[in-house]
Amino acid sequence: MNENVLIKTEKLSKTFSNNGRMQHILKNIDMKIYDGDFTIIMGPSGAGKSTLLYALSGMDTPTLGNIYFKDKNITKYNQDKLALFRRKHCGFVFQQIYLVESMSIMDNVLASGLLTKKNKKEVVEEAYKLLEKVDIRREYVKKFPTQISGGEAQRVGIARALINKPDVLFADEPTGALNSKTGTDVLNLLTSVNEAGQSIVMVTHDIKSALRGNRILYVKDGEIAGEINIGKYGENNEKRHNELSDFLVRMGW
Amino acid sequence: MKKELLLAKSNIRKGKGITVGLILLIILAAAFFNLVLVIFNDVNKNVNKCAERLNTEDVNIQIAGDISSITDEYIESIINKNNVKxxxxxxxxxxxxxxxxxxxxxxTPNIVFEKKDSALNARIGKSEIVEEDNSISGIFIYLPYQYHTGGKFNLGDEFKVTILGKEYTFKIKGFINNITMGSYNTGDLLMIVDDDTYNDILVKNNNTYNYLRIKTKVNENVNKAVFGNDFLKTITSKDNTLSVYSGVIDDYIFGRTFIALIIGVSFLAFSLIILVIVFLMLSNSISNYIKENIETIGAIKAIGFTSKNIKVSFMLQFAILSVIGTILGLGLSYLMIPFITGIITTQVGIPYNVVFNPVVAVTTIVTLIAIIIISVLFFTRKTKKIEPITALRDGISTHNFKKNKIPIETSKLPININLAIKTMFINMKQNIITFIVVFFLVFNGVISLIMMQNFSIKPKISLLTFELCDGAIFTDEDKDKEVFEYIKSLDHVKNVRLISNESVEADNTTLSAYILNNDCSLKNIDVCYKGRLPQYNNEVALSGKYCENYNHSIGDEIEIGVGNQKAKYIITGFIQTTNNNGQEAVIREDGAHQIFKKDFKKLYYFDVDEGTNIDDCLDNIKNRFGDKIGSTVNFQKVIDGSITIFKTISNMMVVAMIAIGVLIILLVLYLLIKTLINNKRKEYGILKAIGYTSKDVILQNAISFMPSIILSVIISCFISSKIANPYLTMMMSSFGIMKATFEVPVTYVAVMGVGFIVISFLFAVLLSRKIRKIEAYNLLRGE
Structure with a gap:
């Protein structure tokens, strides 16, 4: 585990009002995300995993507490400043993929890439490289999201997320809507980019997916109930699997 | 029906913003539609009622000059009892x-003075008092009501006129109404004066009358124009030296109401445009509703609703909106009517009381609801094709993306503009609607600006009068030659010409003939719009409208006469004026003498060098010839007086058309942008999630409408400017303008165009600010 802290939270809380009844989704969470890690957030349904992910990424704002991104407190940022923060530092891979249906594959990637870079030529080259890396054939780039498979779309989503070379890639159950084969392809892809140094924070409730991470945080009732470091994927995976299984059993999974 | 009503209510509740927007459009459409019907139906009816109340003559024969030989007995002997009631x-x-x-x-009207008793108690064509101040006594006058509505005079004001060299200063005791002598648009004006003044004028005129008006009520099957013309022929056969004219009631009424008709036609065009907009917006709302609620439609079909049920629910939904909109629109219409009829009264000169017209109101309601229901039926026909299972799977593609317009990879545009243009292509139907709406509204604006430019800022007098000049002199016949020579001899005076006006007859119709001295050079080059004016004594130029009616062409020979004296003339050109309902002729003086055996009433027109004071010139002539000068006219002042009403109306129309145009653009953009944001909520959420700010997305949204708006404004400004004159010719041909040559105020049109673009953009930005509320996280949480 790299000791460079990328994101730090202090007493992070999130409360929703549901028909006048307050629901405390996140409760006073103190945690850190380290540079270069493949951090997994696990937990039962409704535990607050996605809420935590989106709070960390500046997609959502906490009710109380602070979030520091490389020592900068992003908690007080307004929506537009958060958008600028996201475009510069974050990449997102969603369960529902969320490509813009009216744009071609290439446009989806470029629409993100051109937000931060002015040199269009470089962005286009980078987009082609990334799409090749995620195994999207060149002749596909002009297609629309509805004309490709779910797995392909998710891989385009990953290319879009990586185009701005984000400090951290947030993935919210990226294989949730995919079949087993394509899900594995996506996980392989995420693993390879993490191996190349890309920090990733991923929410999942799937052990197979969680095994791709080196650090697993377990969220329960809005709190970090526990965490475990199982080392990088590929290094004695059986041992890692057992450690993770034991951990999850301890957490009441 | 209950379930359809429930569904309709639910739809209304769900789309409150769209509902309000559509209701506002329906209100405007109903208000203008009702206004048009009221103008067309009530204004004329009001004048007709007044004509009936005053027992107005069907035909009047006017004889001026030495009428001593035209005795009552003579009239009695020649009047055709078979025709006259x-x-x-x-x-x-x-x-x-x-x-x-x-x-x-x-x-500069022709004024006929009458005593109060005889004017009010006349059996035919009597006058009525509209307003009166009985506390006023002494030297008083009752003026035509138009002097109050258009002339801005009030009871108790001073009113000065010079008659036979004597200036009379009256106190205005009242305003009267008379159909054939109550508006300067129809020629002679009747004014009631106190008995002393009446007698004083009579004495000054050697105790003789110079004017006889034969007011006739004719039998129903009698052609009024032919009757009048025949009567004139009989009179002029007896005495060719008299000036005669005959007028029929329909022409008087038309002459008094044509401004109302122009306003009515303008509002009709405008209300039709709004109806088209309502139609387009309905289609957009319905297709968008189906798109947004495809799953709901699938679900309700799945639980047993039929396509008919769904159609009926749509019909109920829009019927509810139509009823609310049209009723409120009627209310708005009746708030606007006093203002509009106030303007119309300025020209009509007849009081108009706003009375609720149930027939018109019901027509408005039924027409609008019918149009809306038919549109709903037309646009909901696609619900029949929706299969529940396909809809529930959201399997009906709302967009079929086949071509990537403006690919980012190859585009040179900045990314936000690029995405805006993409949105425009995806939103093409809505942009076409915007294009059409803006096109028509700009067209209306351009026409209004042209009217303002040519009636208010730089009046196009050449279309309103036969001849233009700086000054004019009306002389006594004895002194005419001397006066003519004297005016010509004055320093800084040029192009002195003589123009007389007499009635002639052709094709059994009375024409008002301008008789020009032989070397006359008219300043008004617009008056003869085709061919040329007569240069020889056997030539004539005639009103284009008249020639169109009687199928005469340039080069044709036409017989023109006065009484039994007739001569043949070759038509050399067509003229256009708004006087005498487009029944006019131009003949040279030597040509006129072939049919007239008399000297004509003399009206000298002249121009002056720039910088010369016209009033000084006129005073000089007046001082030289005293009461031999009938009247002197500073033409610029007459223009200012005559165009008062046109100024008021054209300025009002510009403000109204542009303000309503902007309001409609706002409404249409509101409806379209609201729909667009609803449709693209997910896409905007994604863009925000990947780092686009609200400002970026708002601008993309607003800019996406701008190409169609800018293009529409440019094309509409260009086309409107090009077709304005043919369009206005078509609108105005009924009262004599056959070839409008109005100046297009390019600067104002450009300012208006830019204004429309800027306002539309600001509206679009303002309306798109709702995007700020779309949070990326809500999109993700909602899934």
């Missing part, structure tokens, strides 16, 4: 081209 004679004194103040300037 009743007739009444009015002997009085008429004074031509009397200069009176009017509005911002002066007018």
């Amino acid at each position: 009743d007739y009444e004679l009015l002997r009085a004194n008429i004074f031509y081209a009397v200069v009176t103040k009017y509005g911002d300037g002066e007018v």
